[in-house]
Amino acid sequence: MPEMSTAEDRLLTGWGRTSPSRAALTRPRDVDELASVLSSSRRGTPVIARGLGRSYGDASQCGGGIVVDLSAFNEIGPVDRDSGLIEVGAGASLQSIMAATVPEGWFVPVTPGTRQVTVGGAIASDIHGKNHHRDGSFCSHVAKMTLVTPTGTHELSEELDPELFWATAGGMGLTGITTTATVEMIPIETSYISVDEERFEDVDSLMAEMRRSDSNYHYSVAWVDCMTRRGGLGRSILTRGEHARRRDLPTAKRSEPLVAPVQARLRVPFRAPNGLLNAATISAFNELWFKKAPRKKSGAIHSLSSFFHPLDGIADWNLLYGSRGFLQYQFAVGDDHEDCVKSAIELLSSHKVPSFLAVLKRFGQGDPGPLSFPIKGWTLALDLPVGPRQLPSVLDELDSLVVGAGGRVYLAKDSRLRPDLLAAMYPRVTEFEEVCRRVDPDGLLNSDLSRRLGIRHPGATWRE
Numbered sequence: 001m002p003e004m005s006t007a008e009d010r011l012l013t014g015w016g017r018t019s020p021s022r023a024a025l026t027r028p029r030d031v032d033e034l035a036s037v038l039s040s041s042r043r044g045t046p047v048i049a050r051g052l053g054r055s056y057g058d059a060s061q062c063g064g065g066i067v068v069d070l071s072a073f074n075e076i077g078p079v080d081r082d083s084g085l086i087e088v089g090a091g092a093s094l095q096s097i098m099a100a101t102v103p104e105g106w107f108v109p110v111t112p113g114t115r116q117v118t119v120g121g122a123i124a125s126d127i128h129g130k131n132h133h134r135d136g137s138f139c140s141h142v143a144k145m146t147l148v149t150p151t152g153t154h155e156l157s158e159e160l161d162p163e164l165f166w167a168t169a170g171g172m173g174l175t176g177i178t179t180t181a182t183v184e185m186i187p188i189e190t191s192y193i194s195v196d197e198e199r200f201e202d203v204d205s206l207m208a209e210m211r212r213s214d215s216n217y218h219y220s221v222a223w224v225d226c227m228t229r230r231g232g233l234g235r236s237i238l239t240r241g242e243h244a245r246r247r248d249l250p251t252a253k254r255s256e257p258l259v260a261p262v263q264a265r266l267r268v269p270f271r272a273p274n275g276l277l278n279a280a281t282i283s284a285f286n287e288l289w290f291k292k293a294p295r296k297k298s299g300a301i302h303s304l305s306s307f308f309h310p311l312d313g314i315a316d317w318n319l320l321y322g323s324r325g326f327l328q329y330q331f332a333v334g335d336d337h338e339d340c341v342k343s344a345i346e347l348l349s350s351h352k353v354p355s356f357l358a359v360l361k362r363f364g365q366g367d368p369g370p371l372s373f374p375i376k377g378w379t380l381a382l383d384l385p386v387g388p389r390q391l392p393s394v395l396d397e398l399d400s401l402v403v404g405a406g407g408r409v410y411l412a413k414d415s416r417l418r419p420d421l422l423a424a425m426y427p428r429v430t431e432f433e434e435v436c437r438r439v440d441p442d443g444l445l446n447s448d449l450s451r452r453l454g455i456r457h458p459g460a461t462w463r464e
């Protein structure tokens, strides 16, 4: 078990490695030590929880304050065979949960594009996966959780305290610190996915197909090339899948159908220069990637890792963006505004802003949480290296497009949104703040993100 830190002075960043800030990082070993961290913060020092730091921006940073590392809260209980429920510590990673449960035939109900996130982080961002159109986001599968706040400990469920439960779902750690959660797992026969893949020459035909038939699949995701207009805007690869049954597997795999995903063994072997991922290298990669994909193929068998978490194969791939780092711009818009997706791709393509990964998904109904990100419709996520001169103005234009379409950006990915746009994107933010005040009247829980956006900050521009 990790030692309780006498707090360690640390420079912290998110996964994008932009906007570092210095804080006292502390690692409580149990609830008593956690409570004493919160009571020392009662003297006025701000505090925020941190999981594995996979949010891209500044959500798990608290410059000048205390950052609480939950890694000691990593216990993983057994899965109840009748209900599928598992009780886990909020510091347990999805990687470690899968390592324990996949061999027993259970899988997490929602997984993001990396297994290296904690349950606490998954709840605080109310994360979504490739199955949102069908299963909703993570907190729809959380039966209960324990939340420690400056005014006490709360056992939460949707029935016991729906207001605080849903404010915590997607609440970016601002309602308190989650210590345990009970999550509904799903049964699987194998640790493989049966995958259908299809190439599209433009984004119109891609979106038409997703609209037409995504509901037939458990999982769906599309990779979109935002760099080329040849043959139409946004050529793309649509990848959809189902959990494979044992009889779907090739004979060689049938004797061991349930294999746990393993931790990455590779690391980036050199110090990447700034600009390694630029318009030219990304265009070349996109060309290869598109050509490599089959025009149409059904029933290919993929491992869980290669289907859900291909980037986890290299532990520190974010270093490839160089010392300037990168940001992710992810937005969601409703079904009526799918033109916004096309306009966003057009904007990047016409300004030659390189995006290494552009991922399009369908969203189903959103959760009731006032800050939970998904809204029924579309979501596009773009990985963008910091560096190109035109990037800030293109992002401002993207913001205007998204706000104009009644959409929003994902706070777990954000590092640069203007505070005056927050209330337009999250119109229930004042309702969220009221719930925070109930459990944290002195506003001790805050982060670089909440201060930047003016959440719980009386001088915030969006209040004017």
Ligand SMILES: Cc1cc2nc3c(=O)[nH]c(=O)nc-3n(C[C@H](O)[C@H](O)[C@H](O)COP(=O)(O)OP(=O)(O)OC[C@H]3O[C@@H](n4cnc5c(N)ncnc54)[C@H](O)[C@@H]3O)c2cc1C
Pocket: 015, 048, 049, 050, 051, 052, 053, 054, 055, 056, 059, 060, 070, 090, 091, 111, 112, 113, 114, 116, 117, 118, 119, 120, 121, 122, 124, 125, 126, 127, 128, 129, 171, 172, 173, 174, 176, 177, 178, 179, 311, 412, 413, 447
């Ligand atoms: C490669 C990659 C792919 C991704 N793909 C997706 C995706 O497909 N879908 C998606 O939804 N997200 C995705 N994400 C984002 C990621 O799922 C979220 O940012 C998630 O919150 C990260 O979890 P973490 O444990 O690293 O938390 P951190 O990044 O450390 O913290 C994130 C937030 O959670 C809060 N928090 C953490 N632990 C606790 C706790 N115990 N109690 C209260 N608050 C807490 C923090 O205060 C902070 O506000 C991806 C990220 C990466 C790097």
